[in-house]
Amino acid sequence: MSSGYNFAYLDxxxxxxxxxxxxxxxxxxxxxxxxxxxxxxxxxxxxTGGIQVTAAIIGPDDVLKVIDQGADDTTNAxxxxxxxxxTAGVATTTRTGDATIIQTRHRVPETKLRAGQIVVFQxxxxxxxxxxEPSRAETRRMHALSEYGLMHVKLYEDITRYGHVxxxxxxxxxxxxxxxxxxxxxxxxxxxxxxxxxxLQLFGAGREKRIYAVPPxxxxxxxxxxxxxxxxxxxxxxCGLCGATDSYLDEVVVDDCGGRLFVxxxxxxxxxxxxxxxxx
Amino acid sequence: MAYxxxxxxxxxxxNAHAWLAEARRGDTSVAELGIPQIAAQLGxxxxxxxxxxxxxxxxxxxxxxxxxxxxxxxxxxxxRAYRTTLPRFAHAAPADTDAMLVRRRISGVYKDLPGGQVxxxxxxxxxxxxxxSLLGETVPPxxxxxxxxxxxxxxxxxxxxxxxxxxxxxxxxxxxxxxxREPLAFPAGxxxxxxxxxxxxxxxxxxxxxxxxxxxxxxxxxxGEMRVGDTFIEITPPELGFAIDIGDLTLTECVMVNxxxxxxxxxxxxxxxxxxxxxxxxxxxxxxALVDRAMRAGELGEEATAPAQNAEFVLSHCDNIEATxxxxxxxxxxxxxxxxxxxxxxxxxxxxxx
Numbered sequence: 001m002s003s004g005y006n007f008a009y010l011d012x013x014x015x016x017x018x019x020x021x022x023x024x025x026x027x028x029x030x031x032x033x034x035x036x037x038x039x040x041x042x043x044x045x046x047x048t049g050g051i052q053v054t055a056a057i058i059g060p061d062d063v064l065k066v067i068d069q070g071a072d073d074t075t076n077a078x079x080x081x082x083x084x085x086x087t088a089g090v091a092t093t094t095r096t097g098d099a100t101i102i103q104t105r106h107r108v109p110e111t112k113l114r115a116g117q118i119v120v121f122q123x124x125x126x127x128x129x130x131x132x133e134p135s136r137a138e139t140r141r142m143h144a145l146s147e148y149g150l151m152h153v154k155l156y157e158d159i160t161r162y163g164h165v166x167x168x169x170x171x172x173x174x175x176x177x178x179x180x181x182x183x184x185x186x187x188x189x190x191x192x193x194x195x196x197x198x199x200l201q202l203f204g205a206g207r208e209k210r211i212y213a214v215p216p217x218x219x220x221x222x223x224x225x226x227x228x229x230x231x232x233x234x235x236x237x238x239c240g241l242c243g244a245t246d247s248y249l250d251e252v253v254v255d256d257c258g259g260r261l262f263v264x265x266x267x268x269x270x271x272x273x274x275x276x277x278x279x280x
Numbered sequence: 281m282a283y284x285x286x287x288x289x290x291x292x293x294x295n296a297h298a299w300l301a302e303a304r305r306g307d308t309s310v311a312e313l314g315i316p317q318i319a320a321q322l323g324x325x326x327x328x329x330x331x332x333x334x335x336x337x338x339x340x341x342x343x344x345x346x347x348x349x350x351x352x353x354x355x356x357x358x359x360r361a362y363r364t365t366l367p368r369f370a371h372a373a374p375a376d377t378d379a380m381l382v383r384r385r386i387s388g389v390y391k392d393l394p395g396g397q398v399x400x401x402x403x404x405x406x407x408x409x410x411x412x413s414l415l416g417e418t419v420p421p422x423x424x425x426x427x428x429x430x431x432x433x434x435x436x437x438x439x440x441x442x443x444x445x446x447x448x449x450x451x452x453x454x455x456x457x458x459x460x461r462e463p464l465a466f467p468a469g470x471x472x473x474x475x476x477x478x479x480x481x482x483x484x485x486x487x488x489x490x491x492x493x494x495x496x497x498x499x500x501x502x503x504g505e506m507r508v509g510d511t512f513i514e515i516t517p518p519e520l521g522f523a524i525d526i527g528d529l530t531l532t533e534c535v536m537v538n539x540x541x542x543x544x545x546x547x548x549x550x551x552x553x554x555x556x557x558x559x560x561x562x563x564x565x566x567x568x569a570l571v572d573r574a575m576r577a578g579e580l581g582e583e584a585t586a587p588a589q590n591a592e593f594v595l596s597h598c599d600n601i602e603a604t605x606x607x608x609x610x611x612x613x614x615x616x617x618x619x620x621x622x623x624x625x626x627x628x629x630x631x632x633x634x
Contacts, residue, residue, distance in 0.1 A: 005365060013367075034463035039360040044605025046612065069616045076612050078289045106616045124606070135592055137466040163631045168620035187620040207602045209463040233623045251619055265616055 008055040008088040014038055018056035018211070022202060025213035030175025031143070032126050037209040047080055048206025050103050050122035057118060057202070058084065058101060063091045065099035070107035070248065070265035077105070096268050106169075108190040110247050110269035113199035115216060121184040123205035126212060128172040128182040148180050151223060159228050168233065174221045175214055183220075189232040189248050194220040237262040242273035243280040304349050318342035327530075327559025328352055332600060333359025334460070334479040336529055336558050353481075357601050364460075370515040373523060377533045377556075378435060380509040387436050388503035389537060395433030400508060401560075436505040437535050437552060446537065446550040466592045473575055473591060477568045478556060480598030486563060488588040488598075489570035497574045497586030504537035504552065508560050532557045534565035538573050540580060551580060 006012065021035035040048040058064065064084055068077040072094040080103060081092050093099050096111040103120040113119060129139045132150045142148070151172055158166045165171075171188035175181045183194055184203060194201065194214060201214040214220060224230035238245045240261045247269055249262040264270035305312065319326055319342040329341040333356040341359055348354035384400025387393055399405075440446040456471040464472060477485060492499050511531050514523040534555040542548035553573025555565035574588040587593055597603060 009365070011365065011367065034465060036459075036461050036463050038460075039357070039364040039601060041361040043357065043608060044602045045607075045609030046605060048605070069613050073289045074613055075289045075293055078293060082290075105612075106614070124609070135466075136596075137592060162628050164627070166624060166628070168624040169617040185614075185617050187616055189620065207606055233620065233627070235619065235623055248616070249619070250615055251622060265619070 005087055007060075008058050008084065009041070010038065010052065010055045015056045018052055021211045022053065022056060022213065025202070025211050026200070026215050028179075029214055029218050030173075030179030030181040030212060032210040032212045034209055035211050037206045040206065042079070042083065044207035045124060046076060047103070047105060047122040049204030049208075049211070050105070050120045050206075051080060051083065051204075052206060053120050053202050053204035053211060054084065054101060054103050055088075057120075058088055058090060060088070060090065062100045063093050063098055065093050065096060065102045065268075066104075067102065067107060067109070067266075067268075068105040069250070070109070071267040073267065094268050095272075096266075106185050106187075107248070107265060108186055108193045110264070110266040111272075113197060115198040117199040119197075119199055119201050121186075121201065121203045123182065123184045123203045123208075123210070125170075126182055126203065126205040126208050126210040128170075128180050143179060146178065148174075151180060155223060155225070159225070164228070164231070165224070171230075172223050174223060176218050176220075180223075181212065181214075181220075187232075187234075187248060188222065188230075189234050191220075191222045191230070191232060196220075235262050238280060239264045239270060239273075240280055242270045242278045244270070244273060244278070304347070313346055315339060315342045315346060318345050324560065325350070325352055325355075327557070327561050328482060328564070329355045329359060331558040331561055331564060332356035332479055332481065333363065335359050335363040353600050353604050357604070360601055368461075370517060372526070373514045373516070375511045375513060375529065375531060377507065377511055377531065378433075380433075380507060380511045380531070380533075382433055382507050382509040384508040385433060385505065386503070387505045389436060390439075393434075393436065393439065395429070395431050433507070435535070436537070440504070440537065440550060444549065446552060447540075464595060466595075467578075468591060468595060470572075470576070473595060474554065474556070474568075474572060476595045476598060477571055478558075480568070481600035481603065482561070482564045482567070484598050484600065484603075485567035485571055488574070488594060489567035491586065492570050492574045492588045497577065497584070497589040499536075499553070499570065499573045500539035501536040501553065501570055501573065502538075503566065504535040506532070506534045506562060506565065508532045508562070530559050532559065532561045532565045534562070534569045536566070536569040536573055551576070 017036060021033045025031065025033045037048065037052065040051055042048060042051060064081065065072065066077045066081040068074040071077065084090055085092055096102065096109045099117065101118050101120060102109065103122065105122040127136060127139050129142060129151065132154060133139050133142065155165050158164065167188065169187045170182055170185040171191055173181050173183050173191060173194060183191060196217055196219065198216050200216055203212045222230040235249045235251060237249060239247060239249060241263050244264055247264045247266060250265045252261045252263060254261050319338045322345065325345055326338055326341045329344055329352055330336050333341060333344065340362065341355065344355035344358040345352065347358060382398060384402060385395065385398045387397065437446055441448060457469060459472050459475055464476065510528045512525045512528050514525055516523045536553040537550045538553060540549055540551040551573065553569035555568035555572065557564040571588055571594060575591045575594060577584040577589040584590065
């Protein structure tokens with residue numbers, strides 16, 4: 001553990017500020033709570049929100065897993081895992097089931113999360129309405145009034161133009177029948193996992209200075225229409241390493257003649273299956 | 281080619297960092313840069329890094345510049361990430377720039393004024409010809425020195441205020457905000473706007489300030505006054521109950537004087553924009569003053585149509601630590617999202633073929 005810094009890098013005053021924001025966020029599911037985001041030794045846009053949330057909740061007995069794109073071994077996941085191993089001295093793991101805190105960028109693990117676990121999402125843009133209305137003063141008002149017609153119009157326009165909603169990731173969800181929320185850039189495939197999840201979901205956006213949360217067992221619905229129900233998509237293949245047919249797949253280019261290999265994006269899920277003898 | 285799951289990210293990072301350290305040092309037959317050399321001879325870079333890093337410490341700023349291989353935004357980032365870990369044990373009283381030990385003081389609106397025009401160490405009237413003598417080591421000739429003047433240097437804003445020709449600063453409405461402790465919300469008060477500008481990116485502020493001169497939110501500015509010099513900083517520890525001097529800062533202060541046509545309730549008078557920078561940073565202080573004035577359009581009843589007049593736009597994008605982080609994060613893997621986009625585009629193409 002590196003000396004000269006407080007446990008988990010942030011000073012205790014800052015952690016208290018973060019915890020108050022997190023508590024408020026948990027009390028108002030899906031509502032974006034502004035917080036005084038600090039500069040972290042990692043750049044904005046690289047997970048500073050998630051790192052601050054994790055730093056505020058982590059204790060010496062926690063076991064931390066960090067994934068990026070579903071994988072434990074992507075460089076940024078390695079870097080963040082190192083950061084906490086170095087500043088908090090906590091145990092780290094790649095096993096979803098063994099972790100008490102899972103910090104993630106762009107994925108929800110395939111393994112079902114259980115009560116007592118906390119998943120921390122890194123969020124680049126917490127405002128689900130940002131592409132429709134750039135002013136945060138205005139979107140704040142729209143959230144206060146539950147004025148989400150603009151988003152429904154956008155979905156409707158997609159359907160008339162493309163025959164389906166053309167949002168494939170960061171697909172907006174309605175939390176607890178009240179707040180429209182950006183689930184972070186997870187593929188829409190992962191959205192149903194947020195619904196009634198037994199684990200606590202925390203979302204941290206460092207650069208945009210917002211924290212929001214979905215408490216355990218909360219209703220989370222992807223926006224849709226009765227005659228155009230939400231339809232999550234995945235590549236129509238099975239994993240080339242473990243044979244899974246229901247996991248989210250990455251497309252790997254294997255040659256320059258159009259050869260493709262599809263593999264599980266969740267590396268722990270894939271390794272566990274292969275460990276259990278699963279093959280294509 | 282067989283697919284090999286990408287492993288060894290950890291070793292790759294370690295090797296990359298080692299290579300970076302080697303590249304930073306460069307040719308070892310050339311003497312290594314010392315921190316005092318950077319602090320003394322690259323003073324303007326140090327000033328900028330202190331301003332954008334929001335921390336007045338010449339030695340640490342010089343260290344950051346060395347560590348960042350002269351990348352000043354990266355250096356400001358290093359300084360910010362250090363600053364954020366420091367405890368806040370007191371709030372200083374407002375710096376008294378009237379009491380500044382002035383090295384440079386100029387006014388664009390008066391030919392001469394009490395205290396005079398003091399050029400100081402400026403590049404303003406140099407010819408921008410490369411000085412090839414600097415290729416070698418040089419000892420500059422001793423600059424002439426005048427005896428320190430006892431004459432007061434009243435601020436130009438004060439001179440104009442005597443006639444009621446310029447708006448007054450108005451009474452303080454309580455403790456100033458601090459955007460490093462409370463997240464910025466809109467509409468933001470002038471205290472917070474100035475704080476954000478003071479640590480904003482110099483290039484961004486310069487471009488915005490320039491745009492107001494070219495008609496995008498014109499404010500008809502004059503440099504009322506710009507002064508550069510040293511000012512003491514005081515704090516009042518609660519256990520002492522009286523103010524103590526904790527050190528001197530070099531500051532650059534600029535007050536722009538701008539036209540104002542008057543409104544239903546106010547007679548025509550001059551208004552001002554304010555700029556303040558750590559160290560010697562005239563470009564930064566001037567640009568800040570232009571943008572500060574432009575963002576006051578709403579409060580002065582002017583039509584706000586240009587980017588520089590939109591406080592939310594300016595304040596949300598002026599911080600280069602935030603900006604560089606988010607722009608550069610596009611280097612991170614995005615293949616999960618890209619995969620979902622691939623499937624979506626394939627689906628749309630199938631629909632289109634039907």
